[in-house]
Amino acid sequence: MINETLTMIPGPSPVHTRILDALAQPTTSHVAPSFVEEFRQALAGFRALCQSETAQPFIVAGGGTLAMEIALVNLVAPGERVLVVSHGYFGDRFGDLAASFGIQADLLKSEWGQAVPAEAVAARLAAGSYAAVTITHVDTSTGTLAPVEAYLEVLKGRPELVILDGVCATGGVEEKFDAWKLDVLLTGPQKAIGAPPGVALCLFSEKAMAHRKARTSVPAYYSDVMRWLPVMLDPGKYYSTPCVNEIVALAEALRMVHAEGLPARFARHARNARAFRAGLDALGLKLFTDAGCRADTLSVVLLPEGVTDAAFRKEVASRGAVLAGGLGPIAGKAFRLGHMGNISAAEVVTVLGAIEGSLAALGISVTPGAALAAAAPHL
Numbered sequence: 001m002i003n004e005t006l007t008m009i010p011g012p013s014p015v016h017t018r019i020l021d022a023l024a025q026p027t028t029s030h031v032a033p034s035f036v037e038e039f040r041q042a043l044a045g046f047r048a049l050c051q052s053e054t055a056q057p058f059i060v061a062g063g064g065t066l067a068m069e070i071a072l073v074n075l076v077a078p079g080e081r082v083l084v085v086s087h088g089y090f091g092d093r094f095g096d097l098a099a100s101f102g103i104q105a106d107l108l109k110s111e112w113g114q115a116v117p118a119e120a121v122a123a124r125l126a127a128g129s130y131a132a133v134t135i136t137h138v139d140t141s142t143g144t145l146a147p148v149e150a151y152l153e154v155l156k157g158r159p160e161l162v163i164l165d166g167v168c169a170t171g172g173v174e175e176k177f178d179a180w181k182l183d184v185l186l187t188g189p190q191k192a193i194g195a196p197p198g199v200a201l202c203l204f205s206e207k208a209m210a211h212r213k214a215r216t217s218v219p220a221y222y223s224d225v226m227r228w229l230p231v232m233l234d235p236g237k238y239y240s241t242p243c244v245n246e247i248v249a250l251a252e253a254l255r256m257v258h259a260e261g262l263p264a265r266f267a268r269h270a271r272n273a274r275a276f277r278a279g280l281d282a283l284g285l286k287l288f289t290d291a292g293c294r295a296d297t298l299s300v301v302l303l304p305e306g307v308t309d310a311a312f313r314k315e316v317a318s319r320g321a322v323l324a325g326g327l328g329p330i331a332g333k334a335f336r337l338g339h340m341g342n343i344s345a346a347e348v349v350t351v352l353g354a355i356e357g358s359l360a361a362l363g364i365s366v367t368p369g370a371a372l373a374a375a376a377p378h379l
């Protein structure tokens with residue numbers, strides 16, 4: 001569409017007009033029956049997305065970082081130990097969060113772009129137990145997909161509570177909360193769920209809720225799940241004014257998720273990821289993330305020799321697509337391309353065309369049409 005820019009960063013992802021229409025509905029009272037029903041549907045839709053029958057969902061105004069804080073502060077007491085399995089910037093954030101609450105974090109970090117092997121997790125656990133283990137399902141800084149099921153195999157029968165950060169995964173990569181026996185799955189609406197940012201989403205297992213209830217207090221007020229529980233059980237109750245419009249938009253986004261169907265949605269994410277990778281490869285671009293641990297929700301791509309990040313992303317933006325820069329050690333050396341949420345083959349084609357044209361404009365030799373020809377068989 002004329003004057004429209006495709007936001008292809010790894011979150012927020014482009015928001016479908018159906019969801020924008022929901023967001024633009026007049027703001028109602030937070031106890032209006034119509035809103036209470038939307039809130040209920042958002043809670044139920046979120047739990048179903050995570051493939052759980054019994055876990056307790058929480059939807060609270062805030063960001064993914066708040067969801068991380070809610071998970072940690074409700075389950076791990078100051079002075080206790082947590083094992084943080086980190087594949088980059090967002091994994092490391094659990095370490096910072098823990099430090100802020102006097103929790104001892106033991107960081108098990110991969111090289112950027114690689115995954116921590118399950119054996120390394122087993123080795124840390126063999127040396128002693130922890131109150132909880134945090135795993136970032138997809139680290140948005142490195143594009144690394146954690147081998148969650150292999151970690152869970154190692155954690156089977158152990159006392160640690162398992163906290164999974166799905167902010168860059170939920171809705172695009174399968175997460176089986178009940179079958180995997182997770183204790184908390186935290187996420188955000190603005191990535192693979194395809195809704196606008198504004199809420200923190202958490203799902204607590206019965207075990208996690210029992211764990212919280214056994215503690216008389218936690219060092220939090222807004223993040224204390226016990227204060228929110230009455231609202232989540234009956235969304236007509238008040239604790240702190242919910243972000244009415246964002247919750248209505250989330251409810252619509254989740255209806256779209258379930259109308260598409262989870263298997264179809266995950267298959268679409270896998271298809272778009274394959275198409276992007278094939279197209280980028282045809283342009284001579286190399287992915288930063290190891291082949292064995294690449295997420296379907298984003299690609300982290302090395303810039304070719306002689307091309308600066310600023311010049312490249314400016315060229316791509318002039319062709320209608322916004323990409324993100326690299327973080328931490330790959331800042332200036334790589335760009336990040338989000339391919340999650342409600343994007344279709346049309347966006348894949350547009351963005352590959354924009355990247356191809358930008359490389360050519362910057363003097364890189366590319367075969368015109370090569371990216372689209374390589375991507376097309378996957379779409």
Ligand SMILES: Cc1ncc(COP(=O)(O)O)c(C=O)c1O
Pocket residue numbers: 011063064065066068090136138139140165166167168188
């Ligand atoms: C994996 C992951 N966890 C947590 C966060 C934090 O979310 P927010 O920026 O909404 O606070 C992000 C944000 O990009 C993320 O990618």
